Amino acid sequence: MRGHADGNPCGVEAMLNRIILIGRLTRDPELRYTPQGTPVATLHLAVERPGTDKSSGRQTDFIDAVCWRQTAEFAANYLSKGRLVAVEGRLQVREWVGQDGGKRRVAEVVADTLQALDRPGARDEGGGDEAFGHS
Numbered sequence: 001m002r003g004h005a006d007g008n009p010c011g012v013e014a015m016l017n018r019i020i021l022i023g024r025l026t027r028d029p030e031l032r033y034t035p036q037g038t039p040v041a042t043l044h045l046a047v048e049r050p051g052t053d054k055s056s057g058r059q060t061d062f063i064d065a066v067c068w069r070q071t072a073e074f075a076a077n078y079l080s081k082g083r084l085v086a087v088e089g090r091l092q093v094r095e096w097v098g099q100d101g102g103k104r105r106v107a108e109v110v111a112d113t114l115q116a117l118d119r120p121g122a123r124d125e126g127g128g129d130e131a132f133g134h135s
Contacts, residue, residue: 017090019109021063022117023047025083031076041072043079043111045087065089065109075114083120088113 023045030042043065048058065087067075079085089111098104 019087019089019091021045021047021065021087021109023063023085023087025079025081025085026062027081029072029075029079031072039069039072039076041067041075043067043075043085043087043114045085063109064106065111067111067114071111071114078120079114079116080120084117086113086115086117087111 026044026046031039032041033039045063045065047061047063049061050058067089087109089109091107092110093105093107095103095105
């Protein structure tokens with residue numbers, strides 16, 4: 001087996017955690033602040049995918065995303081329910097114990113970059129130019 005110059009075999013340690021989604025916000029972004037004053041926003045996206053739904057031929061996944069700092073403020077100030085957005089980031093899985101003692105687990109996208117792909121109030125016209133990234 002051939003290896004890289006650093007001695008690792010090809011592909012053995014090559015890992016990637018990158019997500020790119022395009023979908024519509026199912027509600028307005030929820031902005032809040034950490035106790036240290038850092039802005040954090042939660043987004044809820046509906047993303048269509050080809051599927052086996054006989055009536056429409058598509059299925060919809062509902063995916064949560066979180067963004068921080070200036071990206072969170074951008075989301076809260078410029079995005080709203082129904083907007084078409086592109087989200088780029090990484091998948092994060094969080095685990096905790098709920099108040100009832102049960103284990104909880106959630107997968108969410110931690111967004112590095114957000115881009116509005118339409119204009120406010122113009123749902124089907126397309127061509128947005130608002131973008132913000134690298135929080």
